[in-house]
Amino acid sequence: MPPRRQAPRRPAQRPAPEPPTRGPVEVSITRVGGRGDGLAEWQGHRLYVPQTLVGDRLMVKFGAHRGDGWEGVPVSLLEEGKGRTDPACTHFGSCGGCVAQHMDDATYEKWKLEALTTVLSRSGLLGDGVTLHPVARTPVGSRRRAVMNAVRRGNRVWLGFNEAHSHRLIDLTDCTVLAPPLLALVAPLRDALAPLLADGQSIDVALTLLDDGVDLVLEGLSRPDLRTLEHLTDFAASQDLARLSWRAREGQPAEPIAFRRTGLLGFGAVSVSPAPGAFLQASKQGEQALVAATLAGVGEAEMIADLFAGSGTFTFPLAAKAKVHAVEGDPTAYNSLMGGARQLGGKVTAEKRDLFRDPLTPYDLNRFQAVVFDPPRAGAQAQATEIAASTVAAVVGVSCNPVSFARDAELLIQGGYRLTDIWPVDQFLWSAHMELVGWFRR
Numbered sequence: 001m002p003p004r005r006q007a008p009r010r011p012a013q014r015p016a017p018e019p020p021t022r023g024p025v026e027v028s029i030t031r032v033g034g035r036g037d038g039l040a041e042w043q044g045h046r047l048y049v050p051q052t053l054v055g056d057r058l059m060v061k062f063g064a065h066r067g068d069g070w071e072g073v074p075v076s077l078l079e080e081g082k083g084r085t086d087p088a089c090t091h092f093g094s095c096g097g098c099v100a101q102h103m104d105d106a107t108y109e110k111w112k113l114e115a116l117t118t119v120l121s122r123s124g125l126l127g128d129g130v131t132l133h134p135v136a137r138t139p140v141g142s143r144r145r146a147v148m149n150a151v152r153r154g155n156r157v158w159l160g161f162n163e164a165h166s167h168r169l170i171d172l173t174d175c176t177v178l179a180p181p182l183l184a185l186v187a188p189l190r191d192a193l194a195p196l197l198a199d200g201q202s203i204d205v206a207l208t209l210l211d212d213g214v215d216l217v218l219e220g221l222s223r224p225d226l227r228t229l230e231h232l233t234d235f236a237a238s239q240d241l242a243r244l245s246w247r248a249r250e251g252q253p254a255e256p257i258a259f260r261r262t263g264l265l266g267f268g269a270v271s272v273s274p275a276p277g278a279f280l281q282a283s284k285q286g287e288q289a290l291v292a293a294t295l296a297g298v299g300e301a302e303m304i305a306d307l308f309a310g311s312g313t314f315t316f317p318l319a320a321k322a323k324v325h326a327v328e329g330d331p332t333a334y335n336s337l338m339g340g341a342r343q344l345g346g347k348v349t350a351e352k353r354d355l356f357r358d359p360l361t362p363y364d365l366n367r368f369q370a371v372v373f374d375p376p377r378a379g380a381q382a383q384a385t386e387i388a389a390s391t392v393a394a395v396v397g398v399s400c401n402p403v404s405f406a407r408d409a410e411l412l413i414q415g416g417y418r419l420t421d422i423w424p425v426d427q428f429l430w431s432a433h434m435e436l437v438g439w440f441r442r
Ligand SMILES: C[S@@+](CC[C@H](N)C(=O)[O-])C[C@H]1O[C@@H](n2cnc3c(N)ncnc32)[C@H](O)[C@@H]1O
Pocket: 279, 280, 281, 308, 309, 310, 311, 312, 313, 314, 327, 328, 329, 330, 333, 353, 354, 355, 356, 357, 374, 375, 376, 377, 400
């Protein structure tokens, strides 16, 4: 029985609702929803059935109550719809990372695009005059960032991702999306963590593949003693890691244990050293697609503001054609921006600023011919409101969440901008996530 990660404490909850029936019922899948589950109805009750396709007819049992319906637990498949293929990964079905490996390529791409257009259409964003470009795909084995969980039970360490809708851990032996150098570290890490974790103790393991090797952060460890430091330093050397650090919890700065190389990443003409565990686009290929759409979207602008700039993913490629002012709230990412800016002698300026509480105003923005904004999943409501009131000619929105992108886009459109182009980027292969770049003009 795989171990359960300790769930956060929650206030006492009402008892779960009783399903309408205990026995299996026959249903047909009529649509695959945005999260990858097949949708079916039984006597007015909605069911979400994982790993199913349109046209599947099957017997399901009512599982847990979920949102406006129920999880459908498949019992037997009576008739198979079109578009099924064999999953590429042995963990598919239990691991919560991928939801769509049962779809053949054409079915997958159609589902993913439909999920995006459904969200954008709901906000009326896909009218005449908007060009929806083909989806840029990222290849198998290209994910260069992952946060796994490790937990010790008895003599054994489990290391991997959580099951879908669960705190139960998958002990990872295979992963078709992870970059091979990261996957290769899983087994040695499991051994290396065994003497460090107490029974039941759980930590997060953040892995990032940089240009000069792997950056590893152990999160949730208590301050390492001398023996632990030696053990981890030896591990870093044996696996030729670029950097190994630890922190007690998310949000705290990571403390170095073994910095064997700088930890470098090339953005355009510069190399920056992102802070351990810093945000980076999830794959090189996804980053390239996002950067290409962003560079094209700013046109001939000579002064560009890059808001929510991170470590400079867009800042430095943009600096090849314009002067760029990069704004970022995280102090460690800001330090990386400053490091890159120094290499370009005046073409890039950087500002540390909380853009939720203190967004750039039209007064700040109107000196730029283009603005790029790439907020976290929650979107950039305050900043989009200010951009909407500006006179900036070209705005490029980059987003990992079509729902918050749609909200921000509505604000820009109310302010007089036109949405002209959408560039979808499928950076999280076989998951329900879709990234996009949107061009706005006034
Ligand atoms: C989706 S990431 C994009 C980073 C960068 N553009 C990239 O592609 O690598 C969002 C960035 O917004 C920053 N951020 C989050 N909240 C912020 C805030 N309130 N003010 C400014 N920056 C913030 C995060 O630190 C992160 O670097």
